[in-house]
Amino acid sequence: MENKRDLVIVVVLAIVGLTSGLALQSWLSEPEPLNDSSGRAAPTTQAPATRPDFTLMDTTGKLRNVAEWDGKVMVVNFWATWCPPCRREIPSFIELQNELGPRGLQFVGVAIDDADKVRTFTDKFAFNYPSLHGESDADAVSSRYGNREGVLPYSVVVDRQGNLIYVHRGLLSKDKLLSVVTPLL
Template sequence: MRSSAKVVLVALAAGALGVAASLMTSGPGPLLRSEPGQRLLGAALSASAPAPPAGVSVATRGERVAAISVRDPDGNRVEIPGRFAGRPLLVNVWASWCAPCLKEMPELQRFATQQGADGVQVVGIALDEPDAVAAFLRRVPVSYPILLDAPGPADAGVRLGNPRGVLPYSALISADGRLLKQRIGPFDAGEIDAWTGD
């Protein structure tokens, strides 16, 4: 075996041991909260996901997001990302029955308020019944727009690159409509600032 191949094998083994040690000492949290961890998790979930229905475009990191049509609480059609073009957009896909989704909503609200009129826009898409969403928002109001979609194999989360439908799910879209980042799982306090700023 050539020496360069040995170096590569040793480096891979050392990396695998480092990941194993991290998981044993602090659990999957730190790894899964990192960008490389999120990419690995996303790839693993995508590899095991069923193929989307014919004609459904699933967003790919770095590529433009195809138009996604959802509804506002009044039933009017809203196109993502088109309606929000011109500024970066954080889309958070959630449901009223999803405890981790609800836990992160105050953090999303804090971030949206902090961004003001010129920063990153925040939009929530609830994969839920309109009545359940309305009841929830009466108890826990947020100032950022909440849109609605029916859960299923072609819902907004799937189209935004989450074919397994794990909730909560967030996607960061550039001002010109490209998928920049994906996040499976909830944000803890202060995490969104670093995630959108990287």
């Protein structure tokens, strides 16, 4: 009798755990809703309507301000070296920077990580776009861009006028990103 009860408890806990995991995965991969008529973030999103300003250090030790890339279509990608989905999406970002950079697309990485780890990682993967870093500073910037939960990766598309057009939590596919940025170029 006791073995049956233990088995029932284990099964119930497994079902609750599986359901919770699936719900969390669905929530993390769901993009923020946007107001299609204006291209600005809808009131239900936590992201601001326009690009917040920030200055962080790049991998060479130089302070960089995001306003350097104003007038371009920006993909601001918050990531970390220890984040598996971040590591999976970066190669397609490098490809798209090569392909669409001449048309005005600019990726800007913001690593919420240690400077030495970021430098080693960006050198290894031959980043062709700037990657800024900071631990608590970069996390604060991510929050100002609407990522109050600290989800990584977290990507924001900014149009040439500085409006936040698209916000995505979790792994961002190349096809989805192309569908968002191509009309803006």
